[in-house]
Amino acid sequence: MSFKTVLAMIGNTDPTADLARAMETAIELEAHLSVVVIGLAVPATMGDFPAGTVWLDQRDEDLRLLDGIRKQAAAACTTNGLSFDIDVIYSEGVFVGEEIHRRALYADVLVIGDGVRSDSVLTRKIVDGGVFEAGRPLLLAPKNLRTTLKPRRVLLAWNSRTEAARAAREALEMMTWAEEVHVVLVDPDSSYWVSGGEPGADVAAYLARHGINVVVEQLASGGRPVEDVLERHALEINADLIVMGAYGHSRLRERVFGGVTASILEKSKLPVLIAR
Secondary structure, three states, X not given: OOOOEEEEEEOOOOHHHHHHHHHHHHHHHOOEEXXXXXXXXXXXXXXXXXXXXXXXXXXXXXXXXXXXXHHHHHHHHHHOOOOEEEEEEEEOHHHHHHHHHHHHOOOOEEEEEHHHHOOHHHHHHHHHHHHHHOOOOEEEEOOOOOOOOOOOEEEEEXXXXXXXXXXXXXXHHHHHHOOEEEEEEEOOOOOHHHHOOOOOHHHHHHHHOOOOOEEEEEEOOOOOOHHHHHHHHHHHOOOOEEEEEOOOOOHHHHHHHOOHHHHHXXXXXXXXXXXX
């Protein structure tokens, strides 16, 4: 699909760098940039009801900070000649996910940078509202690396599950632009009912019918975390982008016990497109 609306989530941590990554993406795609400046409001405690002056002062300070970021973002987008709109969300965490969900319905791809990702609570709200509820792909755009949605070389993390197949379909158009797509399986299940006769062969044939140049690679983890194997291999092949499905297990299990997607969201230093 063509990405014509980019939804960028900007927090109050390193907003300038996060906005720069989002603007680069919108410029590359010749897309409209919809910026949402997000702040998580601290709820008033029962002891502060009616709300005390300390809580009200903090709220006013937070709103002033977010409005300053909004103005800076508007100036930067105007200077760069972008088509854009900007909004501010300042709400308690329980409501933020729904606000993100509503806005993500009208976007093609969500973008977050390292500043937002440093806040695990905010990142979770974005994933829940944007990826799971609205069904939009999420681009992780680290500040120290060029991030592109027109990659020359792609690493597609594959495990023969629905999430991986959806991610592949979301990235299908960009993979047709790529010179090479590496379908990478880590410790693949070789049973016929899971991966067919040869792990990776079915998805390789599917992609090849779209004119995509595919390389299938089966990697042994050697006891290392899957996310580490994927990232190291992405560096070895000089991949511009990792494409992967969101969560192989239930979200509850991922949150309690950790998992590949949770680790990538928290730690990855490479550009990653996550879809569900």
